[in-house]
Amino acid sequence: MTDPADSKSDSFRSGGRRGKRGLVLAVLAALAVLGGFLWYAASGPGEAPTKGPRLTGSGGAAAGRPIPVGVATVKQGSFDVVQFALGTVTPLNTVQVRSRVDGQIMRIAFEEGQMVNAGDLLAEIDPRPFEVQLTLASGNLARDQALLENARVDLERYRTLLKQDSISRQQVDTQESLLKQYEAAVQADQGGIASARLNLTHARIVAPISGRVGLRQVDPGNIVRAADGQGIVVITQLQPIGVVFPIPEDVLPRVMKRLRAGDRIPVDAYDRAQKEKLSSGRLLTADNQIDTATGTVKLKAEFANTDGALFANQFVNVRLPLETRPNAILLPTAAVQRGASGTFVYVVKSDMTVAVTPVKLGPVQGEVSSVESGVAAGAKVVVDGADRLRDGAKVELVARAGGGA
Numbered sequence: 001m002t003d004p005a006d007s008k009s010d011s012f013r014s015g016g017r018r019g020k021r022g023l024v025l026a027v028l029a030a031l032a033v034l035g036g037f038l039w040y041a042a043s044g045p046g047e048a049p050t051k052g053p054r055l056t057g058s059g060g061a062a063a064g065r066p067i068p069v070g071v072a073t074v075k076q077g078s079f080d081v082v083q084f085a086l087g088t089v090t091p092l093n094t095v096q097v098r099s100r101v102d103g104q105i106m107r108i109a110f111e112e113g114q115m116v117n118a119g120d121l122l123a124e125i126d127p128r129p130f131e132v133q134l135t136l137a138s139g140n141l142a143r144d145q146a147l148l149e150n151a152r153v154d155l156e157r158y159r160t161l162l163k164q165d166s167i168s169r170q171q172v173d174t175q176e177s178l179l180k181q182y183e184a185a186v187q188a189d190q191g192g193i194a195s196a197r198l199n200l201t202h203a204r205i206v207a208p209i210s211g212r213v214g215l216r217q218v219d220p221g222n223i224v225r226a227a228d229g230q231g232i233v234v235i236t237q238l239q240p241i242g243v244v245f246p247i248p249e250d251v252l253p254r255v256m257k258r259l260r261a262g263d264r265i266p267v268d269a270y271d272r273a274q275k276e277k278l279s280s281g282r283l284l285t286a287d288n289q290i291d292t293a294t295g296t297v298k299l300k301a302e303f304a305n306t307d308g309a310l311f312a313n314q315f316v317n318v319r320l321p322l323e324t325r326p327n328a329i330l331l332p333t334a335a336v337q338r339g340a341s342g343t344f345v346y347v348v349k350s351d352m353t354v355a356v357t358p359v360k361l362g363p364v365q366g367e368v369s370s371v372e373s374g375v376a377a378g379a380k381v382v383v384d385g386a387d388r389l390r391d392g393a394k395v396e397l398v399a400r401a402g403g404g405a
Helices: 004-043 128-163 169-202 252-260
Strands: 067-073 075-090 094-097 103-108 121-125 204-206 211-213 233-236 241-248 266-270 277-286 296-303 315-332 337-339 342-348 354-358 360-365 368-373 380-384 395-397
Touching: 067 342, 075 360, 128 169, 169 204, 241 252, 241 315, 252 277, 252 315, 266 296, 296 315, 315 380
Parallel strands: 067 395
Antiparallel strands: 067 380, 075 241, 075 315, 094 233, 103 121, 121 204, 211 233, 241 296, 266 277, 266 315, 277 296, 315 368, 337 342, 342 354, 342 380, 360 368
């Protein structure tokens, strides 16, 4: 017979196993629901199925559904070919003012940053030593002039006595030699006076050119010498002023042709952002050799700079017009596409389909490109939405952001 206690024990174990299995199934079901919820949350709300065919391919569209594009009209007009370059403002003249005599500086007659004219007083050196030298030289001259005059009178007297055969010829020759010595002494004294006067003039240091003075290098009371390399101040000519900039060697022949013809080639200087025009000038000349390291040649332009907009060693963007093409074919640079076969544009035909048209580009100036061949004036080319097009695709015209279709 079966023990009732054993029966209850087996029943309990069987019920426990069924309970564990149910718990595992419940956990798995909960995990499945949680995973489904997380997947739904990550993928976002489902999109309603679209009616009709979907766009396929790089430029494809459903049959009969045009692609919206923005277009522009090819024009014909005057086109300026311009060369841009980064230039450096370079003064036409820069002078480091130094003392030409030794002495003590008594006064500085300029303010730092002041505009001065040629001949304006800059500094004064103690003139008294040079005044003493001038006095000594003047005294020596007076003494030697008196001796010269006396020697000249004696010579005339000796010549008279020689005619009377009262003295020898040797005495006359000696007196003539003495006269020449005194004449030479007088000339030396005159040179000494000129030198003393020149030194006295150099005691006043004046501006050799017109321009802007920089920071002074020496203060009053200091002793300066002609051999000092530091100098007193630097003067930089700002009106007019030059700009030196490089251009590619391929552009040089066109520039030299205009220079040899005597054309006045305008040059404009812009700020770093190329938004504000600082000044307008003219091209002066070109350097005599090409830099083999960069393949460029330096040009120099001159600007009046009456408003002081250009400053020495300033970096500017230079705009140099090379030529003007009066009847050029022009289109927006945004319309130009590039592929394996070269440059091309999408031309909108009368049936509102596009055709891939190869073009040969000429000079490009920012947002406008000139075309040598490929399209004619009046053609409509795609400038917006070209990335979804292919040859023969049907399009519809939409208004561009700048206005117009």
